[in-house]
Every structure is written in structure tokens, then in C-alpha cells.
Amino acid sequence: MSLLGGNDLKEQQKINELELKINREKQKLDKKxxxxxxxxxxxxxxxxxxxxxxxxxxxxxxxxxxFLTRQGDKDLMSDLVKELNSEVIKVSS
Structure with a gap:
């Protein structure tokens, strides 16, 4: 055992535990x-x-x-937009 750096392992363990706690809190916030x-x-x-x-x-x-930036999202929502447009046209006619 070295006289210098003997606590390095404990300090690294503490850092790892804190990083895990931070990640858990970030996940909770993301879910919220x-x-x-x-x-x-x-x-x-x-x-x-x-x-x-x-x-x-x-x-x-x-x-x-x-508003949408991804082409896949635009493709996904295009039928909905068409339906909304047709409903808007019906109401305004």
C-alpha cells in the first residue's frame, strides 16, 4: 500500500456513486x-x-x-394534416 494515493480508490468509488445518483435524477427528470x-x-x-x-x-x-424537422415525422403526420385541412375546408364552405 502506498502512502500516497491510498484514498484514491475510495474517492473514485464516491465519484462513481455520485455519477450514478446524477444519472438516476436525470432519468427521472426526462420521464417527467x-x-x-x-x-x-x-x-x-x-x-x-x-x-x-x-x-x-x-x-x-x-x-x-x-414545425417538424425530420422527414419521417413529416411523413407520419401528413395524413393527419390532410384530414385537418379537409375538415377546415368543410367548415369554411
């Missing part, structure tokens, strides 16, 4: 933020489906695809 986004999305979908917010359906139809 994801849940908030899901609930907000569900709220907005309900508002759009029930047409409870004047202009929200039209705003969504006009801006959703421009």
Missing part, C-alpha cells in the same frame, strides 16, 4: 418531461378533435409540417 409532453399533446388533440379552440384546427393544419 416526457409525461408532460404526452399530456399536453393529449390535451391539444382533444381540443382539435372537439373544435373547442377557435382556429386551432386550422393553425395546426397550416403549421404542423413546417
Amino acid at each position: 418531461l416526457t409525461r408532460q409532453k404526452i399530456l399536453l399533446g393529449a390535451f391539444l388533440v382533444d381540443a382539435i378533435e372537439n373544435n373547442s379552440v377557435h382556429g386551432l384546427k386550422e393553425y395546426t393544419a397550416n403549421n404542423l409540417l413546417g
Whole structure:
């Protein structure tokens, strides 16, 4: 055992434990933020489906695809946007 650096192992262990604790807290925060986004999305979908917010359906139809950056996401949402557009046209006619 060296006189110098004898506590290095204990200090490294403490650092590892703290890093694990930080990672667990980050995971909890990520889960919380994801849940908030899901609930907000569900709220907005309900508002759009029930047409409870004047202009929200039209705003969504006009801006959703421009908001998305990934082509896969745009492809996924394109049918929804088409449906919203057709509903907006029906209402305005």
C-alpha cells in the first residue's frame, strides 16, 4: 500500500456513486418531461378533435409540417394534416 494515493480508490468509488445518483435524477427528470409532453399533446388533440379552440384546427393544419424537422415525422403526420385541412375546408364552405 502506498502512502500516497491510498484514498484514491475510495474517492473514485464516491465519484462513481455520485455519477450514478446524477444519472438516476436525470432519468427521472426526462420521464417527467416526457409525461408532460404526452399530456399536453393529449390535451391539444382533444381540443382539435372537439373544435373547442377557435382556429386551432386550422393553425395546426397550416403549421404542423413546417414545425417538424425530420422527414419521417413529416411523413407520419401528413395524413393527419390532410384530414385537418379537409375538415377546415368543410367548415369554411
